[in-house]
Amino acid sequence: MKGAEVLIQMLLEYKVEAIFGVPGDTSLPLYEAIYDAAPKIRHIMARDERSATFMADAYARISFKPGVCECPSGAGALYSVPGVAEANASSIPVILFTSDISLADEGRGAITALDHHKLFEPIAKWSSFLKLTEKIPETVRRAFRVATTGRPGAVHLALPQEVMTGEFSLGRQAIFAELECIDYPAYRTRGSRKVLEEAVQHFLKSVRPVIIAGGGANHSQAHQEILALSEWLAAPVVTTISGQGIMPDDHPLALGVVGDNGFHPYANQAVEEGDLLLYIGCKRGSVSTIRWTLPSYNPTRKIIQIDLDPLQLSNNFANTLDIGGDARLVVRDLVELLKKEGKPRKPSPWVDELNRKRADFWEQSEPSLHSDAIPIKAQRIIHALNQKLSSPAIVIADAGTPTPYITRFLKLQGGGSRFLIPRSFGGLGYSIPAVVGAHLARPEAQLVALFGDGSLGMSAGELETLVRLKIPAVLIHFNNGCFGWIKALQALHSKGKFQSVDFTAANMAPLAEAFGLEAFHIETPNALEEGLDRAFSSRAPVFLDIVSESEITELPPVFSWVKKGEKEGWRPA
Incomplete structure (x- = not known):
């Protein structure tokens, strides 16, 4: 050979x-x-x-x-x-x-x-x-x-x-x-029995335990184990952006995304008020901790971290306890040890209060989720998408324009559903080609890609790949004619001195049609609903070119941006 x-x-x-x-x-x-x-x-x-x-x-x-x-x-x-x-x-x-x-x-x-x-x-x-x-x-x-x-x-x-x-x-x-x-993670490792027993004692003494799940929890496939631990402790679960989907979003203990980008206020509150924080597969980087300010310093708070990589343990915060090992195996062992200590807890009044704030948040979001404004609000786009998703769904997003709205408003219902986004370097041009890999891995899953103008410009050629391979996918283009994330930063930090962020306004549906896709140019909420119906009923890739609101007319839900806007009296451009 x-x-x-x-x-x-x-x-x-x-x-x-x-x-x-x-x-x-x-x-x-x-x-x-x-x-x-x-x-x-x-x-x-x-x-x-x-x-x-x-x-x-x-x-x-x-x-x-x-x-x-x-x-x-x-x-x-x-x-x-x-x-x-x-x-x-x-x-x-x-x-x-x-x-x-x-x-x-x-x-x-x-x-x-x-x-x-x-x-x-x-x-x-x-x-x-x-x-x-x-x-x-x-x-x-x-x-x-x-x-x-x-x-x-x-x-x-x-x-x-x-x-x-x-x-x-x-x-x-x-x-x-x-x-x-052949698959990963290979040669999974367990935590030290002594350390696990010590962790259990911390759990039993805690009053307001909180679980923070990162991307490592998804990589370890620790979904069922984290659900079991959460329910035994009656502990709310918050996730980083990469940890989204670890629990069904409608679960009463699933409080959403923590940190800066697309944050849920009650998730941040849970982390700040928790007397025991359990980080699972989370490196505690700048976004999930709002540049290492969340949680604030509290000498009485216990912090336990589980990570496969010992280099991540106690790297950014002083931990009470470090557990090196695979998330799924470590959490499974913790649940078994807890079961020997008695019966599961019932949700506390504190958890009930967090859920009341969660309900208030979604009620206050209703106007934007159902807004008939033109250009179409990103919130309305994600809400309309939620109504069409079934399990298993794989939602893939590029960094930039869609991110804070997806992380805040997307609802995954479990059943193997996943959310993918390149979070380490935030490069554009990921979601369209990623659809190909996701389809080959899970051909039965419902596929959705979300991307902005900048991302489309970097990966438009792969539209032909989707057609050639006959991959059924719903492609949602947020067409606001700019590098939206950077333009929002210039509005906030550079007093609206916009430099090299705007594109020529264009209808991108003919571009997709030239590659052989069925495509729709969408300018109204009614057309959005019709386009999504057509796209989700198709067995071929469908491109929805949605004229969407620019980030400079309403600040995206990014905690640090919102705080700066409030402090400096930010007004829409």
């Missing part, structure tokens, strides 16, 4: 069904091997390498298997950087293979020559450079092991031409997978 064939056989051993990528002149041996292995493995052609890495990222988030992608040398590798960096920082196992130039051409000015393994070293969990065909099996095993164990992350391997075209001499017996690393 040739090296490229060995690589594909190794991927088959790891039950890889799809490889996302873009063809190039250095990838011919790899593509020939993929062709010969069909239909066991499928290549998904993206329109650019960044999109391919985003597809692999979404596939991994939904399937809980590593997402595999490939790119040619030179520019292909450079275009792959954003997706690899995002996946690694978000603890998502993405494995990128770069088809490299010939070793014989190193240092001779060959076109596309680049030290690919060095390029990815700062942004990947591991980056390596293969020089021997015989090393392919063991190196691929190492790649899957590194990507899926400990804190999962992105891995990169560069394969020169000689490695892919060379003869493999070790025999079929050398081609096998490490079964534990």
Whole structure:
């Protein structure tokens, strides 16, 4: 067998069904091997390498298997950087293979020559450079092991031409997978029994316990365990943006998103008033803590943190107790220990009060959720979307315009529903290609992508990919003719000195139609309802170009922005 064939056989051993990528002149041996292995493995052609890495990222988030992608040398590798960096920082196992130039051409000015393994070293969990065909099996095993164990992350391997075209001499017996690393998190670890028993005693003494679930809780698939712990303790659960969906949003103990972006006031209140805070898979970064001001310092408050990565423990706050281990296993063990201590608690008057404030919040939101204003309010768009969602639904958003409205107003009803958004670096152009990966991971799920003008400009080419692959998805474009998030920042901090944030106003429905999608340009709330009906009844991708209100006419629900606006008497532009 040739090296490229060995690589594909190794991927088959790891039950890889799809490889996302873009063809190039250095990838011919790899593509020939993929062709010969069909239909066991499928290549998904993206329109650019960044999109391919985003597809692999979404596939991994939904399937809980590593997402595999490939790119040619030179520019292909450079275009792959954003997706690899995002996946690694978000603890998502993405494995990128770069088809490299010939070793014989190193240092001779060959076109596309680049030290690919060095390029990815700062942004990947591991980056390596293969020089021997015989090393392919063991190196691929190492790649899957590194990507899926400990804190999962992105891995990169560069394969020169000689490695892919060379003869493999070790025999079929050398081609096998490490079964534990086919999915993630691999080799899950439990917390120390002594520390768990100490945590239980803190729980039993607490009066107002609060659970804060982050993205790590979703990666660990700890949904049922966190629900059981919450109900046993009668403890409200708040989430970071990445932790959304850990509990059904209509559950009386699910209090929504905490922190700055799209915050629920009663969620922030719960964290501030809680006498015991249990952080699960949450790195406690700048957004979920409003730049490390939430919660405020309280020497009597107990803080317990569960994280797979010991480097995150006590990193930003002084913890009472650190528990290193997998979220699902640790929480499962805590529930079992609590059951030995007596009966579950009943919700306290404090929880009842938080739910009264929750009800007041939604009642006060009714006017904006049902507003007939033109341009259409983002709140109205998300509310209308909620009425169409069923389980399981996968809602994917780009950073920017949609984020605070989705995090505040989106309602997921459990049943395997998920919300995906690139939160580590906030890059645009994620949601449209991510739909591809999500569909291949969960073809039965209802798919929705939400994005603004800037994101569309960076990923419009993948509209053709959705049509080519016949992926049923509802694509919601917030058309307000600007980089909305940045324009809002300029309105708030630069006194309305708007610089390089506005686009030419345009109807984007014909653009989507040119790629073969059914598309609707929507300017009124009635047309919004009709468009959503058409989109959700279709078995093909449908593009809704919704003329939406700009962020500068009403401040988005971002805590720090609202406070600054109140302090300085902000008025709509």
